[in-house]
Amino acid sequence: MTVVAVAGLALTGCSDPGTPSDTLPTAASTSxxxxxxxxxxxxxxxxxxAREQTEAGAAAFVRYYIQLINRAQSDLDVQYLDSFSQxxxxxxxxxxxxxxxxxxxxTVQGGAISIVSIAPPTLDGAQAEFVVSLAQDEFTVLDAAGAVQQALSAPAAEFPASGGLTEWSPQTSSWQMTQLTVG
Incomplete structure (x- = not known):
């Protein structure tokens, strides 16, 4: 009976034949x-x-940074790797x-790095320490003529004892990679 009474009150507010508003609230006023x-x-x-100063945000940044490494290996453009490391x-x-x-x-063919597991980072003020297990696919480096550069190529590998530190940057509202250990 209470639910019906509340619903009735809510509906009576809608029956006012007054003039509707000509404008909608702006995004700034609703968010x-x-x-x-x-x-x-x-x-x-x-x-x-990855732009939240939380443990989950630091973990999301680490996942993003690993994908950024994969992208840089693919297109050999390190601009963003450099901008997100300090x-x-x-x-x-x-x-x-x-x-x-x-x-x-x-050029590099293959070599994608994947996160096998990541422990929740430990937050200490503006720093987050993380432990991660990584795996990298086999990769081949080719010269401009397409010849394999065997000395620069490598088989698939696992790096279960990896980790590092990220630091929060208030200027960009994002994390920065400050230490990365692959092992």
């Missing part, structure tokens, strides 16, 4: 969440969940290696 400037490649931006030696070595391949007109 309390601020909009973030897109980061990353236009066709592969940092996902919103003082990360492993990241710098990876970027330099890919940059060197690009300068020699080499």
């Amino acid at each position: 309390a969440e601020p909009t973030l400037e897109p980061l990353g490649p236009a066709d592969f931006p940092v996902p919103p969940e 003082g990360c030696e492993t990241c710098a070595v990876l970027s330099q290696g890919l940059r060197s391949l690009a300068e020699q007109n080499f």
Whole structure:
């Protein structure tokens, strides 16, 4: 009986023959969440969940960064790897290696890195420490003529003892990779 009475009251408010509003509320007046400037490649931006200063946000950023590494291996463009790392030696070595391949007109076939498992990151202020198990598919490096560069190619590998640190950047409202250990 109470539900019927409440429903009746709600419907009576709609029966007012007054003039309807000519405008709809704006997005700013209906959303309390601020909009973030897109980061990353236009066709592969940092996902919103990776732009939260939480454990889940740090984990989402790590997943995004690994996919960004895969993208950089594919197109040999390290611009975004560099922009999302800050003082990360492993990241710098990876970027330099890919940059060197690009300068020699080499290409990489295969080599996708996947996350086998990731433990929830440990948040300590603006830093998040993570432990991750990685696997990398076999990859082949080809020179400009299409010849295999055996010394630069590698079989599939697993790296169960990997991890690192990310740091929150208030300027970009995103995480930055500050340490990456692959092992």
